[in-house]
Amino acid sequence: MNIDLKGQLKQHPGLAAIYEEAAAAIAAAGTEDALEAARVRHLGRKSELSRLLRAIPEMPAAERPLVGKLGNQARAALEEAMAGRRQALEAAALEERLAQERIDITLPGEPFPGGRLHLITQTLWEIEDIFTGLGYRIAEGPEVETDYYNFTALNTPEGHPARSLHDTFFIEGEAGVLLRTHTSPVQVRVMEKEDPPVYVIIPGRVYRRDSDATHTPMFHQVEGLAVDEHITMADLKGTLEAFAKSMFGAERQIRLRPHYFPFTEPSVEVDVSCMICGGKGCRSCKQSGWLEILGAGLVDPNVFGFVNYDPDEVSGFAFGMGVERIAMLKHGVTDLRMFYDNDLRFINQF
Amino acid sequence: MKVPLSWLKEYVDVDLPARELAGRLALTGTEVERISHAGLPAGDGNLNRFVIGRVVAIEPHPNADRLSLCRVDTGGATAQIVCGASNFKEGDRTAVCQPGGMLPDGRRLEAAEIRGVRSEGMLCSESELGLAAKSAGIMILPEDAPVGGRLVDYLPVSDDVLELEITPNRPDCLSVYGVAREVAAITGSRLRTMPVCDIKPRGDDNVEELVSISVADPSLCPRYGVRLIAGVKIRPSPAWLKARLAAAGLRPVNNVVDITNYVMWTIGEPMHAFDMARIAGRRLTARRAAAGEEITTIDGGRRRLGAAMLVIADGEKPVAIAGVMGGQDSEVAAGTTDILLEAANFDGRSIMETSMALGLRSESSTRFEKGLDQELVPQALAMAARLITQIAGGRLVPGQFDIRAKPFEGGATHIRPERVAALLGVTVPAAEIRAILSKLGFKVKKEGSGLHVGVPSFRADVEREIDLVEEIARVFGLELIPPSLPSGMRAIGGLTEKQAATRRLARLLAGRGLNEVITYSFIGGDFAGRLRLGDDDPRRQAVALANPLSAEQSLMRTIMLPSMLMSAAANLAQRNFDANIFEIGRVYTPLKGKKLCDENEVVAGCLCGSLRGPSWRGNGPEPDFYAGKGLVEAMFKELSGWFAVDRTREPFLHPGKAADIFVDGSCVGHVGEVHPLVLRAFDIDRPVVAFEVLLEGLIASSKGIAVFEDLITYPASFQDISVIVDEDMPAADVIAVAGDAGAPLLHSARVFDIYTGSQIGAGKKSVALNLEFRSPQRTLTDAEVDSARALIVQALEEKLGASLRL
Structure with missing residues (x-):
């Protein structure tokens, strides 16, 4: 309430009474309807205030300015009070309505069903992203492949004992055609087409004739190939260390163990420190603290011979990893076959 | 390759514990699969409970006819032991298990009352000690066995065993001595000499006069050596030899066979011993098998030989498959007295091919196929001759055969x-x-x-x-080696357009609620019939596997639908009812006259569950043709492309509720409800909508990089019209006519309602269109829009016989 107005109204007790009554009615209005009734009664055309203001022209000239000024001030003050009151009532009404609109917030929400990418795809993409980040391109090649690319050009000629390690699916009616047993043949195809430097990874499906708890006849590999001047074993180690830390966590270590593959020399198998026990030794790593994740090595000069690269000019490294194994280690999947059962209760978990 | 540690230590002075040695081997290239233990359990003092005892007295058991009561000197003490065997006499030495001792099979022996008499231990048989599968009585030890001494100090009856995985380039490590050489190199320990010193022959005969040996195929048999030992006695091997072989995982047979195996395990050269009496014509020839020849190998298998296979034949028939397995007819057995001892070098590839062709692998073939050292031939013969004459008696007949194409050139x-x-x-x-x-x-x-x-x-x-x-x-x-990254790296990594498109589509479909599956690329031969493919359908011509694992995995798929339906059916059977799935994979199309097939990436999917997912508010619409088409539309939009449809001709789809998909006039796929007979063939009892689009088609339709179009500066005007047309009029025709007539101001015409019913009469339908008019240069006036609309209505009336629905 305008104190100034109240003091001034003392100069006109009649107006003061009208004002007081109206102000009280507005303040007392408990509903929007009551407030409207108060407006009609105290501010409407037939209200005492309106009548008083309309009667000003008939008042003595000396009174007119005072009544006019005070009356209009009182009207403005009352309208303001009215608006304030209306806002308060509306707010209260909204609050009450909202309070009544209670629902069970524990019920589940709209499903907006989102499907899942297969864990193999997620793992493949993650591997691809790490290597594209390191500057590698992704190459692809045929799955129905010739003996030449799958074995011979990879320094595994006919009769080589390493051939018997691969249980190969052969194609009926086409001599020397098979389902590739690894993605390595694409190495040769890439090098046939391109001059060094070559930095590629080769993801894809591969096939071996084997089916039991730890083998499926189809699985996935990612092959990597770097050929350039001055590529060293140290580069291989650094690259795979970067991969392992990126894939399994910054605190992971890797170690290289000498091994044998026909198409690399020296050849190594690569272990990552066990992510389950942190390297202390547990059931998963057979107490060794290490888990084997891939095979690798420097490209054998004989392979360069097949693609007309000069081993005195360039050197290279290659590596190959099983995507299923990486996914199993990372996510604790215990049965390889689940990847290909495609049960939604499996797929939806990742 | 199992390498018992005590055996290894005969040739290399290494004192590392098994675990440490295994670690060192693993890091230098010899993979250790595991460390196992052979024979008596070690630890907890168990080995102290097995001692050498001498039977001092044998008396009958007072309460049992078949048992005897022995007093046994175990070195300074005498134990009373009840025994059920009867193959021994007073004064014999034997192995005594004292109370508390644990046998290899885990049984623990305690002092016990047997038929009322206390027994303080057990006299052990070879089988109880893990040296033989069966024994007739207790083990009798030679006179030199020190009474009271620990058994393990006299016989290798308890050993840690390194189980190694030898890579195919290192056949030299398929032997205890080879591993010893490796261990010496990596640990700096001293390597002892190879145990191959020769012995002197005896007699005035000569093997070269007694038998005839020849090599008919030197390319498959670069070296062939034979010695003759006469007058052997075939018996079980002595305990130490049995213990050695048992720890290495080999089954003892008899002394001569065991020695050939022992030599193979020690130095890596497989050997064979023939009973000379059973060699027809006293001649052996290394030759290729004649077509149709057969042999019964020592494992009892009857083998039909191929002309590429090398055999060792006597005067009449093959007596061994060279390097793979010997024949039963000439094997060394109980009555054998004179043996022809063979050590040879065979061509690795030939052995591998023979062994694969026959499906017969042996310790011998797995060694030969990797290519062995020719110098092992005389070494093996010398080592075996010495051991056989020592253990089985007999004499080495003077002379020997050592036939080789050319001497070893280092x-x-x-x-x-x-x-x-x-x-x-x-x-x-x-x-x-x-x-x-x-x-x-x-x-x-x-x-x-x-x-x-x-x-x-x-x-x-x-x-x-x-x-x-x-x-x-x-x-x-x-x-x-310090880790580094390639220093010359100047390539930029990244995905190809196709790979990027694949990822976008996979994310899109997953985002729309489909789950990705990855199915085998091979399918069953019955797929064409199940899909109702016509006899001349090119998809019947599939790449076939010559050696499939099963009939269900025998063909490389030419179409994705069977994989999708099998996956859906498997999920439905598991009550995973919202089986809306997709796969981006390849189909394989044979090309006439080419070795390799075409491999094309396909985006395929099928919908058989609610599109909303299960909800307490209702499950939403069941999938139908339009759900499938919506996904296809979304895929094309994702790559900024579009497509045309035509009624499908695919025999596996619903003829009325399916469409073939076209890009630039060529068919790139299909979408629609699967034919009920096909669903039945895949055991699916609910409607399924399937789609399958060539990735190449999707990419081909792409307009490439999206170019900005100003839809913001000037407002559009919208008008709705409904026209009545014949009921079978495609909506696409209505839109096409409207589009032509409304150009250039008509920006789009969108169907928002289709109505059929009594209000408009039989055979008719009402198509309601929402028309959007706009200009990139200005705000359109009402007059412009009205006249464009009028032109559209007029064209629909004239060209399609449509009437405006008022």
Whole structure:
């Protein structure tokens, strides 16, 4: 309430009474309807205030300015009070309505069903992203492949004992055609087409004739190939260390163990420190603290011979990893076959 | 390859515990699958409870006819032991298990009352000690066995065993001595000499006069050696030999056979012993099998031989499949007295092919197929001759056969220290290179700025400098190589357009609620019938596997639908009812006249569950043709492309509720409800909507990079019209006519309602269109829009016989 107005109204007790009554009615209005009734009664055309203001022209000239000024001030003050009151009532009404609109917030929400990418795809993409980040391109090649690319050009000629390690699916009616047993043949195809430097990874499906708890006849590999001047074993180690830390966590270590593959020399198998026990030794790593994740090595000069690269000019490294194994280690999947059962209760978990 | 530690230690002075040795081997290239234990459990003092005892007295058991009561001297004490065997006498030495002792099978022996008499231990049989599968009585030990001594100090009855995985390039390590050589190199321990010293023959006959040996095919048999030992006595092997073989996982047979196996395990040369009495014509020839020849091998199998296979034949027939397995007819058995001892070198590839063709692998074939050292031939013969005459008696007949095409010429190569550094990324000093190679048996001498390296006969895998680099890397220590990244890296990584598109589509479909599956690329031969494919449907021509695992996995798929339906059916059977799935995979199309097939990426999917997912508010619409088409539309939109449809001609789809998909006039796929008969063939009892689009088609339709179109500066005007047309009029025709007539102001015409019913009469339908008019240059006036609308209505009336619905 305008104190100034109240003091001034003392100069006109009649107006003061009208004002007081109206102000009280507005303040007392408990509903929007009551407030409207108060407006009609105290501010409407037939209200005492309106009548008083309309009667000003008939008042003595000396009174007119005072009544006019005070009356209009009182009207403005009352309208303001009215608006304030209306806002308060509306707010209260909204609050009450909202309070009544209670629902069970524990019920589940709209499903907006989102499907899942297969864990193999997620793992493949993650591997691809790490290597594209390191500057590698992704190459692809045929799955129905010739003996030449799958074995011979990879320094595994006919009769080589390493051939018997691969249980190969052969194609009926086409001599020397098979389902590739690894993605390595694409190495040769890439090098046939391109001059060094070559930095590629080769993801894809591969096939071996084997089916039991730890083998499926189809699985996935990612092959990597770097050929350039001055590529060293140290580069291989650094690259795979970067991969392992990126894939399994910054605190992971890797170690290289000498091994044998026909198409690399020296050849190594690569272990990552066990992510389950942190390297202390547990059931998963057979107490060794290490888990084997891939095979690798420097490209054998004989392979360069097949693609007309000069081993005195360039050197290279290659590596190959099983995507299923990486996914199993990372996510604790215990049965390889689940990847290909495609049960939604499996797929939806990742 | 199982290498018992005590056996290994006969040839190398190494005192590392098994676990540490295994770790060192693993890091230098010999994978250790595990460390196992053979024979008596060690630890907890168990080995102290097995001692050598002497039977002092045998008396009948007072309460049992078949048992006897023995007093046994166990060195300073006498134990009373009840025994059920009867193959021994007073004074015999035997193995005594004292109370508390644990046998290899885990049984623990305690002192007990047997039929009312206390027994303080057990007299052990060979089978109880794990040396034989069956024994007739207790083990009687030779007179030299020290009474009271621990059994394990006299016989290798308890051993840690390294189970090694030997890579195919290192057949030299398929022997205890080969592993010993490796261990000496990597630990710096002393290697003892090979146990192959020869013995003197006796007699005045000569094997060269007694038998005739020849090699008809020197390319498959570069070296063939034979010796004759006359007058042997075939018996079970002595306990130490049985213990050795048992620890290595070999089954003892008889003394002669056991010795040939022992020699193979020790130095890596497979051997064979023939009973000379059963060799027809006293002649042996290494020749290829004649077509149709057969042999019964010692495992009892009847084998039909191929003309490429090398056999050892006597005067009449094959008596062994060379390097793979001997024949039953000439095997050494109880009555054998004279034996022809064979050690040979066979061509690895030939052995591998023979063994694969026959499906017959043996310890012998797995060694020969990797290519063995020819110098092992005389070494094995010398070692076996000495052991056989010692253990089985008899005499070595003077003379021998050693037929070979050409003598071994040692290989040689060179190595440059700077090359080692350039390839490994770490400098290995020349002196260290020299030391490493020497320890591995190479003969190293200085040559210019590098080293000349002579390769020993047992390392045929080493031919080139790079092979030596590997030897240096693994012994020097890969852990000492510092990690780095390629220094010349100037390539930019990334996905190809196709790979990027694949990822976008996979994310899109997953985002729309489909789950990705990955199915096998091969399907069953009955797929064409199940899909109702016509006889001349090209998809019947599939790439077939020559050696499939099963009929269900025999063909490379030419279409994705069978994989999708099988996956859906499997999920439905598991009550995963919201089986809306997709796969981005390849189909394989044979090409006439080409070796390899076409491999094309396909995006395929099928919907058989609610599109909303289960909800307490209702499950939403069931999938229908339009759901499938909506996904296809979304895929094309994702790649900024579009497509046309035509009623499908696919026999596996609902003829009325399916469409073929076209890009630039060629069919790139289909979408629609699957034919009920096909669903039945896949055991699916609910409607399924499937789609399948060639990734190439999706990419081909792409307009490429999206170019900005101003839809913001000037407002559009919208008008709705409804026209009545014949009921079978395609909506696409209505839109096409409207589009032509409304150009250039009509921006789009969208169907928002289709109505059929009594209000508009039979055979008719009402198509309601929402028309959007706009200009990129200005705000359109009402008059412009009205006249464009009028033109559209007029064209629909004139061209399609439509009438405006008021």
